[in-house]
Amino acid sequence: MADSETQPQTQPQTHPQTQPETQPETQAETRHGIGVSPGTAYGPVVQVAPPVRPPAGEGAVEDQEAALADVRAAFESVAVSLEERATRVDDTAQQILKATALIARDKGLVKAAAKELAAGHGRAHSIDNAVETYAAQFEALGGYFAERVADLRDVGSRAVAAVLGVPAPGVPSFSEPSVIVAEDLAPAETATLDRRLVVGIVTEAGGRTSHTAILAAQMGIPAVVQLAGATEIPAGTPVALDGDTGEVTIAPDPELVAAQRERAARRADALAHLSGPGRTSDGAEIALLANIGGVEDAVAAGAQDLEGVGLFRTEFVYLSATKAPTVEEQTEIYRGVFAPFEGRRVVVRTLDAGADKPLKFADLGPEENPALGRRGLRLSAERPDLLDAQLEALAIAARETGADVRVMAPMVATAEEAAWFARRVRENGLPKAGVMIEVPGAALRAHDVLGEVDFGSLGTNDLAQYTMAADRMQGALSDLLDPWQPGVLDVVGLACEGAARADRPIGVCGESAGDPLLALVLVGLGVSSLSMAPSKVPVVRLALSLHSVAECQAIAEAARGSRTAVDALHAVREAARSELTDLL
Amino acid sequence: MATRTVTIASSVGLHARPAALFVEAASASGLDVEIAKPGEDPVDATSILGVMALGARHGEEVVLTADGDGADETLDSLVALLSRDLDAE
Structure with a gap:
């Protein structure tokens, strides 16, 4: 699948401003990026200096x-x-x-x-x-x-x-609580931010699932990415940001800041009173899981109040390597990922690469349309040796750590592919095989496809891309990629119906799962697990706790009954309980 | 010349934090300590880049050597360090 995690997806209309329009007295200016880590923040801007490269034409030294x-x-x-x-x-x-x-x-x-x-x-x-x-x-x-x-x-x-003799790249030193603004942040830079001083993060680049987004969410720092012109905001300018809506106000007026703060405080209070497994108000169990991409993510997520991992992306094991990683090398990594989840589930997505993310040791050559090409399971079909090595390593690490490991394949389109994958998984001694549902054809025939395996997981980002025929790399098409598009919700709904008929559980591991309103829609459509950035779990847990399954079904109907994405969101905001929507 | 062979216990291999702890301990000894994979060229145990570039993974053996006063004690403590799963602590 084209990576759900690295592509920018702007959807400015997704979360209309809930604050009353404030009268800008000064030059207050509101811009929209993508909110990737929840919460609100207010503080002066600290601009991060870009990396420094050696100058062109630097001559040899004399001494x-x-x-x-x-x-x-x-x-x-x-x-x-x-x-x-x-x-x-x-x-x-x-x-x-x-x-x-x-x-x-x-x-x-x-x-x-x-x-x-x-x-x-x-x-x-x-x-x-x-x-x-x-x-x-x-x-x-x-x-x-x-x-x-x-x-x-x-x-x-x-x-x-x-x-x-030029200023050091990275975060300059500062002593007042501030909002860090950068083109993008290096992983080490984000990881080493002083949480007491960094109240918010804004980047001009990055995506919903860039390192900045993931780390900020894990650290609980409100963050907005993809904000046009962010690096041109003068240092010291006060800004207010909302990491849920993606809204950034430059030189905001005090009322807006106060309203944001008040809402954030109420939300923090509401979230503090809930813990444990995800449940609807009438007690239906909806597993709350984490999306992770490596050992460090696993250790961080393992320490949090969640039920396991719903998506472990294994690409990093391969992408930087020049030769195929051995079973031993992989086992070592998987052991590190599984160890924090002894007794909990870890859903592993097998190798997901294609012409846009070529592997040095399994490059099938350039393609005109990488998103539609030999990627995901299709690559594994060409190179079953790679898949077998991965499955063998996963099986060893699973036995050694006691994690409830379940393996799923990306980019599955047919029942035959699902059967082929399930057989290989079982031959390697792994008990549970599943498939990603991200190809519309597989969603429409979920009954047949999931009948071959133990479970399904909806990759909503790619499902939206393929359903709407809109390239996720094309920022200009972001409206089409909006997860609230009724067409996408219909395809998700049909996949859930197929899963129910085949008596197989189906979950969601796309970005939609971390949006509290969309989560209600997904549960109403029949989803039984939601996998998201760990920082988004508490608000989704709250949303579920306030609604019964029947209410979620009514909410899902309201969404599917809408004519446009904007209408669908509005309808759901109306249908959801105000105890939730007042906090968003 | 004192020599020890030890198996890397750290579940992520000898890099990042485990490598840093090892290099700090080797540097603190003040001795010339070297580390190698069996049969390969040794590297300076006080160079974190050299140590990480060994690419020593979980379960692999490495050979430590040191010269001078207290070489045996130094190597014993470094062996003890590498025998623990430093990432799990």
Whole structure:
């Protein structure tokens, strides 16, 4: 499937402003991005400096010893500033920063830079080349090791800035609670933000499921991505943001800030009183699960009040590797992901790659239409060796950790494909096989497709793309990709009916699952599990607790009875209980 | 020259936090400590990039060597460190 997680999807009309229109006295200006981490925030803007690259045309150095001293001093200053930051953050972030400081102090890095200087490169290029030498080694190792490349390049970029005497990239130091604004944030940057000082995050790039979005949601910092012109907002300008609606107001008026704060406080209060498994008001069990993409996500999600993992994306195991990862390498990673979920379910999506995310070791060549090409299970059919190695590793890790592991295939279109996949899963000793329902043809014939397996999981982002024939990479088509489109809701509804006839459970692991109003619609359509960013679980738990199954069904009917996406949302807002909608 | 062979216990292998703890401990000893995969060229145990570039994974063996006063004690404590699942702590 085209990755549900990395594509921008703007849907400005999805959440109309619930606040009364405030009269702007100053130059208050409201813009819309995509809300990716719930909550509201208000504070002055701190602009994050972009990475620094070596200048073009940097000549060779004349005095190599002096240049080496400069390079050494640059790395040392980076180490010192990282260590200084480490004193101001929590334990996890502290370890990341200290490990990054160790990289900056690495003797090998200075030696490699010295070689580059001797080869006639300038200071900045020597630093950059030295960093890239190690980056290439880590990338070749793949898996976990490749994940460290971002930290290494961050050190390189900081050292280049230091040697050039320009401001360091990344988050400048600040002492007042602020809203961080950036083109995009590096994972290490987001992970090491001081939660006491960072009240909100706004990025110009990124998507619903970019690193920034995922980490911000996990850290519980309200965040908006895809805000046009964000990096041009002058530093120090006060902004108010709403991480649910995606609304950002520049120089807001005090009434708006007060209304947002009051609503946020009521919501926090309502959420604080609920915990445990997802249930409707009449006691129907709806599993609340997490979407995760790696070991770090798993550890974070494992510590939270949720029932397991509804979507573990395994692409990262493959994408950075230059050769197919071995069973042993994969087992090690899966063990790390499953360990926090002993006794809980973990739904694993098998390798999902295609021409838009080619693998170095299984590239079937360029395609005109990668979203419609040999991707997902279709790639596995061409390279069953890759699938078998993955299933074998998953089975070993499942036995060793005691997690309730269930495996599902992406991009399944027919009952034959589902049967083929289920057989391979069982041959590898895994008890439960399922399929993603993201191809409309499979949704319409869910009865047959799911009859071959144990469960289904709706990937609503791709299902919307294929149902509406709108490329998820095309920002201009975002209205068509709106999950409230009645056409998409119909296809979801038909898939749920097919699942019910086949007596198979069906869940949702697309972004829709994390929207409290859409979650009610999905439950009304017959879904029995919802998988989302972990930070979205509490508000969805609240939404479910306030509505019975019959009410969810009435809400779903109201949505499907609407003529347009905007009407569907309005109808659901009207039909849902005000105890919920007053908090949104 | 003191030598020890130890199996990496950390479930994610010798990288990130486990590597950082190991490098810090090796550096603190003040000795020349080296680490290698059996039969491969050793790297400086105080270089985090060198240690991570080994690519030592869970369950793999590594060979530690050190020279000088207290080499045995140093290696014993490094072996103890690598024998724990540092990520689980």
